[in-house]
Amino acid sequence: MLRSLADLDVNQSSVNLRGVQRERMPATEWRRQVGYLPAESRWWSETVGEHFPRVQADILSQLGFEGEVLTWQVERLSSGERQRLALARLLSNQPQVLLLDEPTANLDPVSTQRVEKLVMDYLHRKQAACLWVTHANDQIERIASRIFYLDRQGLDQKMAT
């Protein structure tokens, strides 16, 4: 479903962003506005910095990185570092909507907290929306305003308490 929202798979659904129909927007602009973070991040160049269109030091530092992280070799990143850097890379596009697929799956509690705080701050500052997929019940309690359960019967909505 997230792939369809980001317009990566062929789909028939009708999606709007702030009243603008998806098909009225160039696909590249849509994907910049509707930022999708897949569970597994991909890297294609040698150093971290080459993957960033523009660098935002504040985001990196909120995730616990120093500026020199940009010179690091991608090969040597841990899975947790990759995950956090992939989020930073996505946010550097300044999307209006975040589609996050288990963004804290490989993270320790400290990093998880950092990611949660960063995303919540970002949403608040940009008045952006976020669809956050997670298995962790405690995380749902900390961050969610609306909860959807996906099970074999389908989608079930519940308001957060």
Add this chain to the structure above:
Amino acid sequence: MIELSVFDLVLAALLVVALALTSARIYPGLARQLLIAGLRTVIQLTLIGLVLKTLFANSHLLWVGLLSVLMLAVAGREVMTRQHRRFSGRWGYGIGVVSMFVSSFTVALFALIVVVGNEPWYQPQYAIPLLGMLLGNTMNGIALALDRLTQSAWEQRGVIEARLMLGYTAQDAVSGIRQQVFRSGLIPIINAMAAAGIVSLPGMMTGQILAGAEPVEAVKYQILIMFLISAGAGFGTLAAVHLGVRRLFDERQRLRLDRLQR
């Protein structure tokens, strides 16, 4: 030129038979393939010899055109069968044929009308061998490039889509792959030009010299052919990669690997 008798050819054929017998002990299937391929050479070349003889006798634009189209169709099939993951449907055949047609035929026309300047320009003695050499080399370049393109897109689909997710255009998302693909299509011809005359004496030139032509004249023709082949293969590869990349993505710039077979 010393004429060859059938007996001369039988002597040469014995070499291939000897090779087949020897390799049969190591790999029986290969010996069979070798013999069949040798037989095909004899039959196909004899047939084309007869066709060319008839064609030279009555050089008419219609017959030259017909043979050219037939050559193109066979080359298109060859490009298609060499793909590991080819585009499904008409595209699998179409991309190769269109690219070869655009490049080989244009370069051949240019060479015949502007460079050689024969009267009439379609004189089959020049037109058919020229087009044959152009098509053969363009076919190799295009087949290599398309095979590499679809294969790389398949292998690197994760990276391509990751770049799309970040708002890259389809063209930017495959820029690295496109470079590599284009390179693999052009490397054979660059190598052939670089090694010409030192490592290898190109076939056409050798043929002319054997036929008694003045070596410097033969060399001039060979240089002409080399340049024509490079242009034909290069522009053909360029066209094929361009069409291939366009077919890999749809109007919403999604990677459409479902358009490949298997």
